[in-house]
Amino acid sequence: MDIEVKMPDIGLDKVEVIEILVDINEKVKLEQGLITVEGDKASMEIPSPISGVVKNIYIKIGEKITTNSLLMMFEVDRIDSLSKKKENYLENYLEKDININFKKKIKTDILFHATPVIRRLARNLNINLSSVIPTGPKNRILKEDIELYQNHLKENILEENNTININNYNKFNTEELELSSIQKITGENLHRNWTTIPHVTQFDEVDITVLEKFRQKYNNEKKIHNKISNNITILVFIIKVVAHALEKFPIFNSSFILNNKKIILKKYINIGFAVDVNNDLFVPVLKDVNKKNIEQLSFELQLLSEKTRKRKLNTSDMTEGCFTVSNLGGIGGSWFSPIINAPEIAILGVSKSQIKPLWNGKEFVPSLMLPLSLSYDHRVINGAYAARFITFIGKLLSDIRLLIM
Numbered sequence: 001m002d003i004e005v006k007m008p009d010i011g012l013d014k015v016e017v018i019e020i021l022v023d024i025n026e027k028v029k030l031e032q033g034l035i036t037v038e039g040d041k042a043s044m045e046i047p048s049p050i051s052g053v054v055k056n057i058y059i060k061i062g063e064k065i066t067t068n069s070l071l072m073m074f075e076v077d078r079i080d081s082l083s084k085k086k087e088n089y090l091e092n093y094l095e096k097d098i099n100i101n102f103k104k105k106i107k108t109d110i111l112f113h114a115t116p117v118i119r120r121l122a123r124n125l126n127i128n129l130s131s132v133i134p135t136g137p138k139n140r141i142l143k144e145d146i147e148l149y150q151n152h153l154k155e156n157i158l159e160e161n162n163t164i165n166i167n168n169y170n171k172f173n174t175e176e177l178e179l180s181s182i183q184k185i186t187g188e189n190l191h192r193n194w195t196t197i198p199h200v201t202q203f204d205e206v207d208i209t210v211l212e213k214f215r216q217k218y219n220n221e222k223k224i225h226n227k228i229s230n231n232i233t234i235l236v237f238i239i240k241v242v243a244h245a246l247e248k249f250p251i252f253n254s255s256f257i258l259n260n261k262k263i264i265l266k267k268y269i270n271i272g273f274a275v276d277v278n279n280d281l282f283v284p285v286l287k288d289v290n291k292k293n294i295e296q297l298s299f300e301l302q303l304l305s306e307k308t309r310k311r312k313l314n315t316s317d318m319t320e321g322c323f324t325v326s327n328l329g330g331i332g333g334s335w336f337s338p339i340i341n342a343p344e345i346a347i348l349g350v351s352k353s354q355i356k357p358l359w360n361g362k363e364f365v366p367s368l369m370l371p372l373s374l375s376y377d378h379r380v381i382n383g384a385y386a387a388r389f390i391t392f393i394g395k396l397l398s399d400i401r402l403l404i405m
Contacts, residue, residue: 003050003076005034007069010046010115011140015039017063022072026054033116034071035059044115052076114141121146127153182280193342196258198378201337201349202386206394207358209368211237214400232298234370235273235327238350240297241396243269243289244403246323249389253322255343256380263380272321272341273301275308282308283341285321329353335373345380348393349373370397 019036022028033045052074059071114122114129118141122129129141132149136142179187212234219231246253246269255264269290272283284304286297307313324341327350338349351371358367374390381389396402 001076002055003052003074004070005049005072005074007065007067007071008046008049009067010037010044011113011136012039014064014066017059017061017065020057020059020061021045022054022057024054024057028052028054028074031116037065044117046071047116048074050074050076113139118143118146125150180280182282186281189342190339194339197340197342199337199340199375200378200381200383200386202374202376202383202390203335204372204374204390204394206370206372206397207367208234208353208370208397211397211400212353212368230298230302232294233301234329234353235325235350236294236298236301237397237400238327238348238393239271239273239286239289239301239325240294240403241393241400242271242323242325242348244396245389245393247290248392249385251381251385252346252376252389254345254380256345256377257343266322268320268322270320270322272318272324273304274324274326275305277309277311282313282318283321283324284308284313284317285319287320323347325350329370335371338373338375340375340377345377346386346389347375348390349375 015037016039017035018038021033021035028034028048028051030049030051031047034048035046037044037046053076054072055075056073057071058073059065059069065071113134113136119129121143122132125146127146127149132141132145134141135145215232215234215237250265251263253266253269255266256262257264268288270285270287271289272285275282275284284307286300286304289297292300304313304317307317321341321344323344324338324347326338326347328336329350329352332352334351336349336351338347340347349372351373353368353370355366356369357364358369359365372390372393374386376386
């Protein structure tokens with residue numbers, strides 16, 4: 001008996017034959033690939049719906065074909081179509097008293113639409129196509145659907161394994177700690193600031209060799225005359241320099257109001273400094289920094305630091321800040337990206353100074369270099385302005401005498 005084999009409906013209007021996989025007089029099995037077609041930037045094999053011998057081939061490579069186009073003529077002794085085979089398969093299982101749920105599952109396998117390439121991919125990945133949600137034309141299962149299902153399956157397995165592993169590990173090797181109230185408040189504020197403010201961080205390195213020599217000389221002389229009991233730190237000079245820079249670049253001494261898109265310029269200069277107390281972060285604020293000298297600022301800095309360590313800060317000590325300095329120089333590290341303390345629009349990070357060789361035009365000279373990290377709100381500050389700001393700070397720190405000019 002001669003049987004015509006036609007192009008099945010694969011959900012595409014027209015495809016191109018790019019490969020013929022069988023020859024005339026070749027014996028073909030059920031679901032064996034007959035041709036490969038290409039359409040919509042994807043190729044697929046067309047399987048044989050029956051078993052038999054190829055009697056004639058009516059298509060050529062490069063030919064455009066559509067649904068129901070005549071592909072080949074088969075000579076068969078018995079029609080053994082895919083659907084017939086599936087039905088017999090179902091009946092055999094039903095005779096063995098397989099429950100009704102499995103019956104429905106087999107029917108689902110019969111009804112889903114997928115090309116041979118997709119079916120082979122699913123078999124290799126051990127994926128049941130009836131569980132995959134189709135997104136292609138006429139509810140056809142695509143390669144992307146297989147990948148999505150596989151990724152979802154992996155995520156579920158990984159999550160389940162992680163949960164089991166973590167639970168087992170936690171029983172013997174971990175300890176749960178509650179966040180302090182300060183950590184919770186600080187964490188919420190930092191998270192909000194990081195997600196709502198477009199941060200950009202400008203990095204620089206400043207030669208503070210001359211400043212450090214002056215600081216040490218000043219402290220030694222004061223100690224000799226018993227006029228001070230505590231050393232003046234580099235942080236005091238940095239805060240004073242920042243105050244001068246805020247006068248020079250007033251846009252940094254502002255707040256950004258998101259709702260009405262306005263910038264509030266401040267006529268006062270208050271600078272906060274971050275203090276770590278047993279993993280709790282506090283930011284006390286020095287008021288009117290531009291109106292006070294180094295010794296006054298040093299005394300207030302020590303006073304506020306002591307109140308912070310004793311947790312005796314009041315509301316006025318931590319409000320009305322214009323700019324923040326986060327100093328990690330006493331701990332270590334080179335650079336970091338500090339998070340802006342909203343509604344401020346910038347923050348300066350200070351890291352540990354190190355001796356490095358600095359070229360002076362003739363030779364390398366050992367110099368004490370201070371790393372600075374300036375994070376700023378890019379909605380208000382552009383990169384060039386930020387570079388000028390941090391360069392100005394570096395210039396003053398390199399030669400503190402410029403403060404009186």
